[in-house]
Amino acid sequence: MKPKKTVFVTVGTTSFDALVQVASSRQLCQQFQALGYSKVLLQIGRGVYEPEPVSKRGFTVEYYRYKDSIAEDIKNASLIISHAGAGSVLESLGAGKPLIVVINQLLMGNHQMELAYQLYLDGHLLYATCCNLLEVLSELDTAKLKPFPPGDTSKFSNFLDKAMGLS
Amino acid sequence: MAASMSGTTLALGGAVFIVLLLFLRLVIILRSLGRGKLSRGSNGTRLKVLVIAGSGGHTTEILRLLGSLSDAYSPRVYVLADTDKMSEEKIRTFEAGREKDGRNSEFSLERIPRSREVRQSYITSVASTLYAALYSFPLVFRHSPDLILCNGPGTCIPICAAGFSMRLLGLKAVQQVYVESMCRVQTVSLSGQIMYYFADHLIVQWQSLKEKYPKAVYLGRVV
Numbered sequence: 029m030k031p032k033k034t035v036f037v038t039v040g041t042t043s044f045d046a047l048v049q050v051a052s053s054r055q056l057c058q059q060f061q062a063l064g065y066s067k068v069l070l071q072i073g074r075g076v077y078e079p080e081p082v083s084k085r086g087f088t089v090e091y092y093r094y095k096d097s098i099a100e101d102i103k104n105a106s107l108i109i110s111h112a113g114a115g116s117v118l119e120s121l122g123a124g125k126p127l128i129v130v131i132n133q134l135l136m137g138n139h140q141m142e143l144a145y146q147l148y149l150d151g152h153l154l155y156a157t158c159c160n161l162l163e164v165l166s167e168l169d170t171a172k173l174k175p176f177p178p179g180d181t182s183k184f185s186n187f188l189d190k191a192m193g194l195s
Numbered sequence: 196m197a198a199s200m201s202g203t204t205l206a207l208g209g210a211v212f213i214v215l216l217l218f219l220r221l222v223i224i225l226r227s228l229g230r231g232k233l234s235r236g237s238n239g240t241r242l243k244v245l246v247i248a249g250s251g252g253h254t255t256e257i258l259r260l261l262g263s264l265s266d267a268y269s270p271r272v273y274v275l276a277d278t279d280k281m282s283e284e285k286i287r288t289f290e291a292g293r294e295k296d297g298r299n300s301e302f303s304l305e306r307i308p309r310s311r312e313v314r315q316s317y318i319t320s321v322a323s324t325l326y327a328a329l330y331s332f333p334l335v336f337r338h339s340p341d342l343i344l345c346n347g348p349g350t351c352i353p354i355c356a357a358g359f360s361m362r363l364l365g366l367k368a369v370q371q372v373y374v375e376s377m378c379r380v381q382t383v384s385l386s387g388q389i390m391y392y393f394a395d396h397l398i399v400q401w402q403s404l405k406e407k408y409p410k411a412v413y414l415g416r417v418v
Contacts, residue, residue, distance in 0.1 A: 115252055141306040142380040146401070178399070179262035179377065179416030187414055188372065191229075191396055192242060192342065194267055 031173035034067040035060055038098055040113040043075035045129050046158045050107055051109055052079030059165050061087055065106065071098060099123075107170070108159070112144040117153070122178070126170035128154040130161060152176045217363065222279055224362055231394040244268045245338060247345035247354055248275040254383055257346050258289045259418045270301035273337050274331075277310035277323045295312040309350055310391050313345050320349065328353035332360070339367055346374045347386040374398045375411075381410060 037051045048070055060068060063130075070079055070091040073185070082089035098116070102108060102123050109128045110116040120127045128143045148155040150155060151174045156164040189195040208318045247260065248254040254275075260266060261271070271290075275282045294300040306322070309328040315323070327337065334345075335357035345351035351373075358369040373390040375383055376401045383391065391397050391408055396411045399405055405413035 114376075115353065118252075118377075139379065139382055139384075142382065143378045148379040174398050179418045181259055181417055183205070183414040184374070184398070184417040185263040185265070187396075187398075188264065192370065194240070194265075195243075 032067055033065045033106040034069055034104055035065050035107045036098075036101050037068065037070040037109045038101075038111065038116050039071060039073045039075065039151060040111050040116055041073060041094075042129075044111050044132050045075045045077040047109070047111065047132070048072045048075050048079055049077050050158045050161055051072055052091075052116075055162060056165070057082070059162060063165070063168070069105070069181065071095070107117065107168075112121060112138075112141050114140055114143050117144050117147065121147070121176040122151070124175060126168070128156050128161070128164060128168070129153055130156050130158060133157065142160045147176065150174070171172055215246045215386055224359075227391070228393075239265055241270075241372075242268050242372065243270055243272070243343040244337065245272045245274060245322045245335065245340035245354070245358070247343070247351040248273050248279070248286060249346060249348050249350055250276060250279040251281055252378065253346050253376065254279075254282040254349060255287050256418045257344065257374070258285060258345075258376060260344070261289070266299035268298045268342070272303050272305060272340065274305045274307060274334070274350070274354055278309045305338075306333065307331055307350065307353070324349065324353055328356060332357045335369075336366075338360065340369060341367075343369060343371045344374075345372075345386075345390075346376055347384050349386055352386055353388060355390060355393060370395050372396045372398065374417070375400060375404065377401075377416060379404065 035049055037047065039047055052070060054067065066086050066088070072078070072091050072093055074093065079089060079091050081091070092131065099119065102125060105125060106119070107155045108120045108125050109130060110120060112129050112131050117127065117129060129148065132142060144153070145155065147153050153173065154164055214218045246257060248257060252321045268272045273286050276390055286304065290302050319325060331353035337363070340358070343355060345355065355371055358371055362371050371394040373387060373394040374379065375387045375398065379387070379399070380401045383404060384401070387397065391410065396412050397408065397410070398414060398417065400416050402413060405411055
């Protein structure tokens with residue numbers, strides 16, 4: 029049996045109905061299937077829009093609202109589509125997963141956007157809006173995304189040791 | 196009448212003199228930030244660290260930073276907001292991990308009222324920060340740390356103000372280090388902007404911030 033390739037969509041603690049709606053739309057689901065994904069799992073927070081669960085011919089769409097930790101779902105996913113929240117972004121990149129960040133235009137100017145945008149500029153993730161998610165997805169080349177290694181905490185401890193006169 | 200007049204004048208004069216002295220001391224301290232040599236306490240080479248666990252991602256980041264520090268940075272006093280449910284567990288897990296690795300895990304926890312909730316207005320923030328300060332001052336004076344380590348958010352301000360006051364009053368040269376979150380790429384947080392003037396070292400993790408805040412320390416990404 030072919031391993032199930034899952035797309036994990038996460039909106040964080042608030043809601044992002046536009047993303048849930050577009051990511052579970054027929055058009056996107058066709059695209060996911062064409063790319064070889066067999067499951068779409070959505071974490072929808074306190075969104076009003078509830079996607080219609082699908083389960084047919086080896087393709088499923090499921091959703092839930094919250095979990096204590098989404099680490100397991102990130103680990104099991106082959107592609108992550110996330111809101112711009114720093115937590116989800118860092119968790120996804122930390123797990124070494126290809127990531128598309130979809131920006132919520134209603135939240136423009138929020139500082140949370142800064143990090144996602146910078147990481148997009150540095151080539152660690154893809155950046156999309158709800159309107160062009162389909163295009164970004166069809167041009168997706170996960171091999172082009174650069175890994176995002178954790179920062180070097182020893183630079184901090186070395187600096188602090190010097191500043192405190194310990195070394 | 197005349198006696199009480201001169202008494203009042205004397206008290207006023209004394210007050211003005213003290214205010215002037217404090218102001219002078221403030222100027223001297225502000226000019227010497229980051230250059231001061233640490234005055235060692237009774238602990239020899241150990242440094243008592245007061246760590247502010249700012250909730251959520253802030254706590255995660257500061258624990259990763261702490262993970263890189265040697266056993267000299269102990270004991271550790273963690274300060275967290277009373278509305279913060281998650282941080283305590285993260286801290287206990289972190290310290291238990293240290294103990295398992297045979298490293299020093301001497302720590303304690305302190306709770307204070309939260310000075311600013313997310314999206315709280317600036318005006319009510321001032322009031323709740325003052326309220327949090329009522330708790331923070333005795334806490335800091337009691338622990339009398341060598342180093343205060345923080346990375347925001349607002350909860351750290353009253354604690355840092357207390358640490359700074361200890362220095363202002365000549366009680367102890369409490370060092371303060373503020374590490375801006377990795378999430379801050381283009382703008383420094385409100386607490387970061389305040390601490391830019393009062394911390395011994397403000398560490399930023401992106402070059403773009405170093406350009407805007409030249410006094411800040413840039414070491415690359417540290418978490």
